[in-house]
Amino acid sequence: MAGRAGALRLLMARGRAPRLLLWLATLLLPPLLLRAGQGCPGHCYCFATPELVQCSYVRLQEPPAELPRGVRNLTIAGGNLTVLRSAAFARPGSGPLPELSLLLLARDNIEAVEERAFQGLPGLAVLDLSHNPLRALAAGAFLGCPRLRTLKLNQALLLLGEAPEEPLAGALRNLSLRRLELAGNGLRALPAAALPDGLEELDLRNNSLQGLSPEELARLDSAPLARLQLHLAANPLRCDCALRPLLAWVRNASWRVPDARSLRCAAPRELSGAAALPLRPEQLGCGAGRAGEQEELETASYVFFGIVLALIGLIFLMVLYLNRRGIKRWLNNLREACRDQMEGYHYRYEQDTDPRRASASPSASPSGL
Structure with a gap:
């Protein structure tokens, strides 16, 4: 291959190669040169070192066998994996892949993830299952991944049933996720039961949320989710009085909804397309109702x-x-007491005003004796 490359360069240097050949060489030579023959599975490309393996659009029916033990990043795109069985990525007969930390499985037509499908990947930190038509998600699908911190399930739960929160909650139990992406899944309610403790970022964009109830907001305010940031853009919010708790929650802690200014109303018709955050209570139809409630109170x-x-x-x-x-007895006693008191005052007054007593001199007493 090196000889062919040298020949091509020689032809181009002499000006004997047409421009089309030059373009084909530029397009085809890098993948051929990057293809590694040592430890790289068939139908895949190992870039630079076996630590990065990419299997793209080769219609794989199952995960590639004989992956390099030191692989760190693995991408499989456009495959037809259908079912991920137990320990699907562990090397047959050679044990786990301890260094694998990034696994991207977007658009691989995965319909079912069985128990312990990722067993043997103890260092897995990022897993992307987006754009797969999941119909079954086992409760222990992610067991054996103690270091998993980022899980992407964008547009992957549409076929999981009318209540995808239940299987999702079972699968996420006992995980220590920091980021969870659930965009484009048609969710009508916050999957509160599925949110693992310690989650720091939740992507719910492009779902079917019309708002969040006070109970759901209380779950977000609980101590295990105190640092959570929520992405809610492109949801069809219904801007009526029921939206007031969500708007108050966003205004009190704007850092928790980074895309708050992107929230738009989908209903009622007169507010369709309007920004939700600046709306006042009377615009939500709460003014008259609140006044009536106040008068009733x-x-x-x-x-x-x-x-x-x-x-x-x-x-x-x-x-x-x-x-x-x-x-009555008390009143009679009080009246008698008052009468006695008044008689005493009257007697003293009469004694003090008698003219005979007033004209008598103190010296008349001894002469009378």
Whole structure:
């Protein structure tokens, strides 16, 4: 191959090679030169070193056998893998691939992922299963991948059933993911039960979410998901009063929804295409309703206050009626005491104003004796 390359260069240097040959050489020689014969599986290309293996559009029916033990990045695109069975990527008879950290399996027509399909990949950190028509996802599909941090399932759950959250929650149990991509899966609700603790980034773009309920927002505010960032662009939000909790949540912590300014209304018709974040409560149809609710609350408060006062008055009257004899006796005693007091004052007044006592001199007493 090196001789052929040298001959081509010689022909081109002498000007005897047509431009078409030059173009073909430029297009075809790099893959041929990068093709490694040592430790590289058939129908694949090992670039630079066996650490990076790429199998592209060769219609593989199963994962390639005899992968290099030191492979770190593996890409299989355009295959027809259909079913990933247990330990599908472990080398037959030679054990696991401890160095493999990046595995890209987009558009490989994968329909089922069985138990422990990725067993033997202890160092796997990034797994991409996007654009595969998954119909079955085993609860233990990702067991044996303790270092898995990024999982991409974009447009992969459309055929998983009406409630893809249940098999997804089972498959993600006991994982320590940091990034989860679920874009383009037609989800109508937040897969709250499927979110692993410690998740830091969740991509829910281009789904069928009309909003998030207070319960779903409470799950996002829980301690295990306190650092989560949520991507919600290209969802058909329904901009009515039910959207207020989500808008309030986004405004209070804008860092949690990096694409908040891209949120658009899909309904009602008069708000179609409008930016959701700047909308006020009265634009969401909550103004009149809130005023009516406030008036009803005030009326109910006044009624309740009147009932309480009536009960207090009734209790007071009952106490007076039951103690009427004692109250009468107490009033009589009080009246007698007041009368005695007044008589004492009256007697003293009469004594002090008697003119005979006032005209009597103190020296008349001894002469009378």
